[in-house]
Amino acid sequence: MNVDKQIYDIFIIGGGINGAGIARDAAGRGLKVFLAEKNKVGSATSSWSSKLIHGGLRYLENYEFKLVRESLKEREVITKIAPKITKPIPFIIPYTKKLRSKLLIRLGLFLYDNLVGKTKIPKSSKINFNKKFTNILQSHYKVGFQYYDVQVDDKKLVEMNINDAKKLGANVIENRKVINAKRLNEGWEIALDNNELIKSKILINAAGPWINEIVNNVIKVNSNKSIRLVRGSHIIIKKLYEEEVAFTLQNDDSRIVFVIPYKNEYSLIGTTEVDVNTPDKPKISNEEKIYLINTINKHFVKQISKEDIVDTYSGIRPLIEDFKEATRVTRDYVFDLNLESQNSPLLNIYGGKLTTYRKLSERVMEELSPYLPNTKTKNWTDSKKL
Ligand SMILES: Cc1cc2nc3c(=O)[nH]c(=O)nc-3n(C[C@H](O)[C@H](O)[C@H](O)COP(=O)(O)OP(=O)(O)OC[C@H]3O[C@@H](n4cnc5c(N)ncnc54)[C@H](O)[C@@H]3O)c2cc1C
Structure with missing residues (x-):
């Protein structure tokens, strides 16, 4: 066993967006961080996300005003701190009498425009398909509604946070699995799969959909929260149309499918929602491919088939279990601060979105500040460019 002589302030399990954001924020406050x-x-x-920094217009239907407001604010902040990897893009909701009423869509967009206050992102408007974006949708779609959200390079967003964290002194290692974590009288002893032992005052479980695996098999503690694993898949096809515009398609089952311009030549289409038992090796099923293809063929002039799919990817949403249908389960995050011993805090992070990672990281610091005396309490990540 190799024992690292240092005692870190914070050890983070998981280098996804949440772990990366926390590492950057904490390192910038002068903490000794290991990820x-x-x-x-x-x-x-x-x-594996839809690569959007978005308020989540759809969540308004579930009355998640707090989450949408926070996400819209973050949309503003992240566009400002990561201008090179973010881009506002118009989204069109084609209107059909059979589904959500015009009044409901207008009300949703009014809130979406106004929940956040002053913004550089353009406000929503009505679109007439005889005048704009002609010949993309089938002729029974006469009007629609346009609003804006922001596209992001999700992987780069993680990498940029990690690079900053490293520059600020964090120790980040890849290809190292955490296999055990032992509570000491003071702090934690964490074992990695290369036989290295690391000591840290605080342990943060930011393992995304693997959170339960870490709680049950690595840390072996009780948690009163549980997570629901929901697979979301995307298909990628040669671009359906030339315009730099995305579509928000409504389905009869009340789900939403996005069609988003992707890497100049492609359209990214997703997502699905399928409950699964494991976070490992997610892969699109035949039914999901058909669901997405049918959604396109119901809306667009151009018809597609399985042969048009050039690539696919799937990810697992780690959603907080609240026993609703997958579409209605909250996308918000929840902290479980485990203080079985006051001297060795453990913070499990449940749920969350790419969009809210920075705010989540700030909240983590607030939550842990009583256990990290002499740490800079001033928030800083909302104004410092990545
Ligand atoms: C299909 C889909 C579409 C989405 N679209 C959007 C979107 O457009 N906008 C948005 O805001 N959000 C979106 N989300 C949500 C967003 O992607 C997630 O909330 C976010 O990426 C979760 O980040 P994370 O850091 O918690 O998890 P992850 O990115 O999964 O990171 C967890 C990390 O922990 C590591 N890990 C696990 N076990 C161990 C261990 N024992 N030792 C070391 N490391 C370990 C894993 O390898 C992994 O890298 C989407 C999610 C899905 C699935």
């Missing part, structure tokens, strides 16, 4: 990632940083859920 271990079992693969490459940003190689799991945080690179």
Whole structure:
């Protein structure tokens, strides 16, 4: 066994967007940070997303005003601190009489425009398909509504946070799995799969969809929270249309499918929602491919088939279990601060979105500040460019 002589302030399990954001924030406050990632940083859920920094217009239907407001604020902040990897892009909701009413969509967009206050992102508007974006959708779609959200390079967002964390002194290692964590009288002793032992005052479990595996098999503690694993898949096809515009398609089952311009030549189409038992090796099923293809073929002039799919990817949403249908389960995050011993705090992070990672990281610091005396309490990540 190799024992690292240092005692770190914070040990983070997981180099997804949440672990990366926390590492950057904490290192910038002068804390000694160690982050271990079992693969490459940003190689799991945080690179399998729809790549949007968005308020989540759809969550308004679930009355998640707090989450939408926070996400819209973060949309503003992240566009400012990561201008090179973010881009506002218009989204069109084609209107159909059979689904959400015009009044409901207008009300949702009014809130979306106004929940955040002053913003540089353009406000929503009505679109007439005889005048704009003609011949993309089938002719029974006459009008629609346009709003804006922000596209991001999700993997780069993780990498940029990690690079900053390293520059600020954090010790980040990749391809190292955390295999055990032992509570000491004071702090933790964490074992890595290369026989290295690391000591830290605080342990943070930011393992995304692997959170339960860490709680049950690595740290072996009780948690009163549980997570629901929901697979979301995307298909990628040669671009459906030339315009730099995305579509928010409504389905009869009340789910939403996005069609987003991707890497100049492609359209990214997703997602699905399928309950699964394991976070490992997510892969799109035939049914999911058909669901996404049918959604396209119901809306667009151009028809597609399985042969048009050039690539696919799937990710697992680590959603907090609240026993609702997957679409309605909250996308918000919850902390479980385990203080079985006051001298060795453990923070489990449940849920979350790419969009809210920075705010989540700030909240982690607030939550842990009583156990980290003499730490800089001033928040700093909202104004310092990545
Ligand atoms: C299909 C889909 C679409 C989405 N679209 C969006 C979107 O457009 N916008 C948005 O805001 N959010 C979106 N999300 C949500 C967002 O992607 C996730 O909330 C976010 O990426 C979760 O980040 P994380 O750091 O918690 O998890 P992850 O990125 O999964 O990171 C956890 C890391 O922990 C590591 N790990 C696990 N066990 C160990 C161990 N024992 N030792 C060391 N490391 C370990 C894993 O390898 C992994 O890299 C989407 C999610 C999905 C699935």
